[in-house]
Amino acid sequence: MHNIVLAHRILVSLFLLQYLVKLVLLLAGKKDQLASYTKSTRIIEMLVSVGFLVTGIYLLIYTEITTLMIVKIICVFAAIPLAVIGFKKGNKALAVLSVVLILAAYGLAEADKKHRGDIKVDTTSAKDxxxxxxxxxxxxxxxxxxxxxxxxxxxxxxxxxxxxxxxxxxxxxxxxxxxxxxxxxxxxxxxxxxxxxxxxxxxx
Ligand code: HEC
Structure with missing residues (x-):
């Protein structure tokens, strides 16, 4: 399980990095480089995406689902079509939005982890x-x-x-x-x- 968590984090980081590089190329107007970068990393990207989704689904099934986690998943699933359209059509606004959503999901996951133990319990009604x-x-x-x-x-x-x-x-x-x-x-x-x-x- 530790390994799955670790694998998921590495794959998510790679996914994020991949899209940051693409975004920089797109924003800089380097269309040709973006096209060749996209082409040369196509297989890696596919493996990374599948890996990150599979490990994510595994973790979803085997760990407790929190509200923040649901928000995170919505961000990721909203980001995917935006990224596909944004980068394919060279639409900078959509591309930026998709990367922002992925970044938000990443940040939420970290925040979620930090505060998971912040739980106050009322035991005044306890019998003993x-x-x-x-x-x-x-x-x-x-x-x-x-x-x-x-x-x-x-x-x-x-x-x-x-x-x-x-x-x-x-x-x-x-x-x-x-x-x-x-x-x-x-x-x-x-x-x-x-x-x-x-x-x-x-x-x-
Ligand atoms: C997110 C999952 C998770 C939650 C929630 C959780 N634990 Fe744990 N707990 C673990 C893991 C994983 C370990 C083993 C850590 C290690 O040694 O690497 C552990 C270890 C322990 C240990 C040490 C056991 C040993 O023999 O090493 C105790 C005691 C314990 N937990 C009690 C609790 C109590 C009490 C709560 C609720 C207040 C709790 N845990 C909530 C995952 C969890």
């Missing part, structure tokens, strides 16, 4: 510490990767029912994250204690 831990576990999207019983191991996540980490080590990972797991800075210390106690229950 274990219940509070369960509420945090469910509301902080731990389930998306670790599953309701801690065993899911999605996105390369560790099986929490067989963890060999100490309580403090677990707390450190939850607080600081460990890619691709986000760090959860907004949980209170008490919630973190409850959460780790709740996770400990998976080990039985």
């Amino acid at each position: 510490n274990l219940d509070a831990g369960k509420i945090v576990y469910q509301n902080a999207h731990c389930i998306g990767c670790h599953g309701a019983d801690g065993k899911l191991a999605m996105s390369g996540a560790k099986d929490l029912s067989i963890t060999t980490l100490t309580i403090d080590e677990q707390k450190a990972i939850i607080r600081n994250g460990k890619s691709p797991m986000p760090g959860y800075k907004d949980l209170t210390d008490e919630q973190l204690n409850d959460l780790v106690q709740y996770i400990g229950g998976f080990r039985k």
Whole structure:
């Protein structure tokens, strides 16, 4: 899973780079160079596009979908026809718009990642510490990767029912994250204690 994420990022970067080069050529009025560049990179571009779509779809299926992710996908799918028409017809405005959309999608993905762990959970209604831990576990999207019983191991996540980490080590990972797991800075210390106690229950 880590490898798929990495492959996706590399392919997206290559795709973006490819279109930035084309855009520069188009804006500079270098029609002939643009045509020969497009022709000589046609196969690479096809492989990169297919690769980035396939890895993207794979990640979509196997990770939790957020609103930002949906916006990102809309940007990408709006950019594709604009890019095709813009570069083919030499329409600078459409070409610029398509690259801006791809850039926006790229930026959104980064922003999304940074803020994924920014989750505040209200545990005032909890019956006891274990219940509070369960509420945090469910509301902080731990389930998306670790599953309701801690065993899911999605996105390369560790099986929490067989963890060999100490309580403090677990707390450190939850607080600081460990890619691709986000760090959860907004949980209170008490919630973190409850959460780790709740996770400990998976080990039985
Ligand atoms: C985006 C997916 C994702 C989410 C959401 C997520 N985790 Fe993780 N978690 C992982 C991954 C991946 C690892 C393994 C990191 C590594 O060691 O490389 C991990 C590791 C851990 C570990 C360390 C286990 C070990 O034995 O090394 C703990 C504890 C843990 N997660 C708890 C949580 C809790 C609690 C939450 C919710 C507050 C949570 N995780 C949310 C993906 C996720």
